[in-house]
Amino acid sequence: MIPIDEAYIKYRGKCKQFCEAEIEKDATLTLVRGYYHCPIWGKQAHWWLVKSDGSIFDPTVGQFPSKGLGEYEPFNGLVYCANCGKEMQEEEASYESNYAFCSYTCHGQFVGIL
Numbered sequence: 001m002i003p004i005d006e007a008y009i010k011y012r013g014k015c016k017q018f019c020e021a022e023i024e025k026d027a028t029l030t031l032v033r034g035y036y037h038c039p040i041w042g043k044q045a046h047w048w049l050v051k052s053d054g055s056i057f058d059p060t061v062g063q064f065p066s067k068g069l070g071e072y073e074p075f076n077g078l079v080y081c082a083n084c085g086k087e088m089q090e091e092e093a094s095y096e097s098n099y100a101f102c103s104y105t106c107h108g109q110f111v112g113i114l
Contacts, residue, residue, distance in 0.1 A: 007062030015047035018059045028052045034074040040065045048072060083110040 011018065016031070023029050029049040036046040041064065048058040061068040079090050082099040083106035093100040094107060101107040108114030 011060035011063040015060045019047050019049050022049060022057070022059050029057065032072075032074050034072060036061075036064065037071040037073060038064045038066045039070055043073075046072075081106050083107070 016033075019029075019031050023031060029051060032048050032050055034046060034048075036044045036048070036058075038044055044064070046058075046060075048056055048061075051057055056072055058068060058072075064070065077090050078087050079093050079100040080087055081093070081102040083101060086102040086106075088100075088102055090100075093102065094104075095101070096107060096111075099110065101110065105114060
């Protein structure tokens, strides 16, 4: 097994890329976007694969100090407005950097121009 420092450098931010490479080898794998709940680092945005039998295959789990002992949570498609907290479907929101907004008004209030 790769030491955590090396695995972090190799895998961090490249989860989807490594998963897609595995799908090229085995088309029965399903790509999943969501969160990995690491007992040490907490909730982390992540990509992993699910095998046809329903088991999880995570080619980049070595980046986490818990090495897969955490829980996987698939993304449910919902985001929250960074200003008012309104819940909405991801495609209904507008975005600025890492922030989702439900309206131009909320976006303006959040950045201080309204």
